[in-house]
Amino acid sequence: MKTFFEANIWPLKNKLYRMAYLWVKDREVAEDILQSVFEKAWNRKNELQKMENPMGWMVRTLKNESLQHYRFSKRFESIQDHEPVEESQEKENMEVEVNMVFSFLEGLPDKQKEVFQLREVEGLTYEEIAGYLEISMDQVKVNLHRARKSLKGYLMTRKNEE
Amino acid sequence: MKNRIEELLDKYWEGSSNLADEKELKDLLQNSEGFEPEKSFFLGISKITAKEPMRLQKPVERSLEFTTWLKMAAAFLVLLISGWVLFDQQKKQAEREAFEKVMQAFDLIQVNMEKGTNSLQIMEEFKHLGVTEELFNIQENKE
Numbered sequence: 001m002k003t004f005f006e007a008n009i010w011p012l013k014n015k016l017y018r019m020a021y022l023w024v025k026d027r028e029v030a031e032d033i034l035q036s037v038f039e040k041a042w043n044r045k046n047e048l049q050k051m052e053n054p055m056g057w058m059v060r061t062l063k064n065e066s067l068q069h070y071r072f073s074k075r076f077e078s079i080q081d082h083e084p085v086e087e088s089q090e091k092e093n094m095e096v097e098v099n100m101v102f103s104f105l106e107g108l109p110d111k112q113k114e115v116f117q118l119r120e121v122e123g124l125t126y127e128e129i130a131g132y133l134e135i136s137m138d139q140v141k142v143n144l145h146r147a148r149k150s151l152k153g154y155l156m157t158r159k160n161e162e
Numbered sequence: 163m164k165n166r167i168e169e170l171l172d173k174y175w176e177g178s179s180n181l182a183d184e185k186e187l188k189d190l191l192q193n194s195e196g197f198e199p200e201k202s203f204f205l206g207i208s209k210i211t212a213k214e215p216m217r218l219q220k221p222v223e224r225s226l227e228f229t230t231w232l233k234m235a236a237a238f239l240v241l242l243i244s245g246w247v248l249f250d251q252q253k254k255q256a257e258r259e260a261f262e263k264v265m266q267a268f269d270l271i272q273v274n275m276e277k278g279t280n281s282l283q284i285m286e287e288f289k290h291l292g293v294t295e296e297l298f299n300i301q302e303n304k305e
Contacts, residue, residue, distance in 0.1 A: 097206030145177035155199040
């Protein structure tokens with residue numbers, strides 16, 4: 001018989017990995033962050049089992065870990081005083097279409113970005129997105145609508161450039 | 163097909179499409195001509211969706227071992243600290259007892275010394291034995 005962790009937390013790994021990847025834009029770093037989040041979740045598995053929304057906790061922890069990494073790498077860059085080599089190399093290696101998605105997402109406010117990626121990349125329902133991000137359904141709809149409006153403008157600009 | 167794509171795209175931009183509509187739209191776009199920016203964008207999305215972690219490890223075994231070691235280390239530390247506290251208390255108690263015994267011995271010596279000094283008090287009287295001879299300058303003629 002599967003434990004709560006195996007049945008409910010571990011299966012989130014692919015979705016959470018892609019979320020972290022879209023935030024930090026580096027596959028290796030995304031895996032390191034996710035590993036650390038799963039370690040934390042494992043240590044608090046009994047608490048998680050009692051939570052109403054363990055997915056929300058996982059996403060929140062992932063976001064905090066990614067933010068910490070971002071702050072640390074920014075500090076590291078300012079100490080080193082040079083361009084972030086790994087990130088630029090990773091971007092160069094990206095496929096054109098993936099890069100296009102990244103450059104669009106970069107221009108979106110955080111909440112719109114999160115809602116948009118959960119809908120488009122993960123194919124989640126409004127209700128599921130609301131649970132993952134711990135926000136209301138109305139907020140999901142508004143943010144998704146705004147993100148799509150921005151996407152329409154972004155694609156229109158590209159069409160005109162071609 | 164183009165009309166259907168445009169219809170679905172309108173619903174998509176308005177935010178009134180459901181997941182089935184969106185799937186249909188993405189499938190139709192991949193198999194149609196035109197709509198190049200939309201096609202590239204949704205292809206990028208599907209490429210991201212296909213990405214999965216490569217070396218992620220389920221933390222079960224390693225963490226279990228770690229927490230066990232952590233518990234053992236914590237128990238050992240508690241034992242060590244409580245042992246040290248006990249040892250320290252016993253050491254202080256022994257020192258206190260030894261000090262008290264020494265003080266008792268000193269008390270005993272003091273009491274006995276007082277007794278001895280009092281019994282020697284009579285010897286003080288002997289110093290008056292030659293006082294008469296000294297006063298009247300009496301010299302004993304032993305001849």
